[in-house]
Amino acid sequence: MTDRPILMFDSGIGGLTVLREARVLMPDRRFVYVADDAGFPYGAWEEPALRERVLALFADLLLRFDPEISVIACNTASTLVMEALRERFPGHPFVGTVPAIKPAAERTRSGLVSVLGTPGTVKRQYTRDLIKQWASKCHVRLVGSDNLAALAETYMRDGFVDEEAVRAETAPCFIEKDGARTDIVVLACTHYPFLVNRMRKTAPWPVDWLDPAEAIARRALSLLAVKQQASAPVTPPERADVAIFTSGKAEFTTRRLMQGFGLSVTDSAAEQSVSFASFA
Numbered sequence: 615m616t617d618r619p620i621l622m623f624d625s626g627i628g629g630l631t632v633l634r635e636a637r638v639l640m641p642d643r644r645f646v647y648v649a650d651d652a653g654f655p656y657g658a659w660e661e662p663a664l665r666e667r668v669l670a671l672f673a674d675l676l677l678r679f680d681p682e683i684s685v686i687a688c689n690t691a692s693t694l695v696m697e698a699l700r701e702r703f704p705g706h707p708f709v710g711t712v713p714a715i716k717p718a719a720e721r722t723r724s725g726l727v728s729v730l731g732t733p734g735t736v737k738r739q740y741t742r743d744l745i746k747q748w749a750s751k752c753h754v755r756l757v758g759s760d761n762l763a764a765l766a767e768t769y770m771r772d773g774f775v776d777e778e779a780v781r782a783e784t785a786p787c788f789i790e791k792d793g794a795r796t797d798i799v800v801l802a803c804t805h806y807p808f809l810v811n812r813m814r815k816t817a818p819w820p821v822d823w824l825d826p827a828e829a830i831a832r833r834a835l836s837l838l839a840v841k842q843q844a845s846a847p848v849t850p851p852e853r854a855d856v857a858i859f860t861s862g863k864a865e866f867t868t869r870r871l872m873q874g875f876g877l878s879v880t881d882s883a884a885e886q887s888v889s890f891a892s893f894a
């Protein structure tokens with residue numbers, strides 16, 4: 615196997631929910647985690663500007679880290695840029711993270727499904743198309759949350775979250791219609807699984823909270839497995855996993871969090887500010 619890393623990309627710490635699953639499935643792989651914190655939150659960005667930003671970042675990241683595969687562990691970016699990324703960087707495998715609407719439509723008993731994501735993700739044509747294609751027999755409510763991703767960031771860094779704020783953001787997911795109730799909420803933002811216990815606690819009734827992280831990690835593994843058939847036997851990674859923050863200004867609590875996930879924040883701040891100067 616090559617020592618080329620798997621690159622995980624998100625606007626912030628949400629991609630860690632995918633990274634932790636990927637580590638379980640691929641303990642022998644090296645990971646580079648990239649948080650575009652200088653652009654966080656992605657939810658409110660205009661589509662053309664966000665597309666250009668992610669493409670430009672990848673032009674730099676692919677050169678710098680030469681990853682074997684890149685996982686866009688962000689629904690807000692994936693629902694917008696996957697096609698453009700594949701077009702701009704042909705030959706490089708990308709795995710996206712898009713709302714788990716198909717599995718939700720297959721599993722729901724009541725036929726009432728909610729998709730909880732950032733305002734960007736719920737307004738995307740891509741998301742609407744997924745509903746049309748896979749869930750036309752369900753009643754799908756799209757719920758765009760302005761604050762949950764930031765609440766998840768604070769919770770993971772500082773250990774505190776305002777439960778009433780979580781309840782208020784998730785409340786629109788719960789519908790009662792003709793004697794039936796919402797039974798599945800799709801977590802269509804990689805930040806949200808960090809708050810799922812609070813969501814459960816504040817929910818008006820129990821639902822299935824669908825987190826696609828494991829499926830995303832499996833998809834990455836399956837692409838790598840195909841590529842690895844002809845390569846050398848597995849050996850443990852020689853170098854530590856790293857995290858990059860596009861702002862170049864990861865604070866102490868962020869570094870501590872990353873450490874907990876086995877990532878050291880690269881302190882090549884100088885190098886970083888050169889590469890990402892125009893993004894921070």
Ligand code: DGL
Pocket residue numbers: 624625626628629654655656657658687688689690691732735763802803804805
């Ligand atoms: N984690 C990202 C997602 O999956 C979005 C967070 C944000 O930037 O608002 O959509």
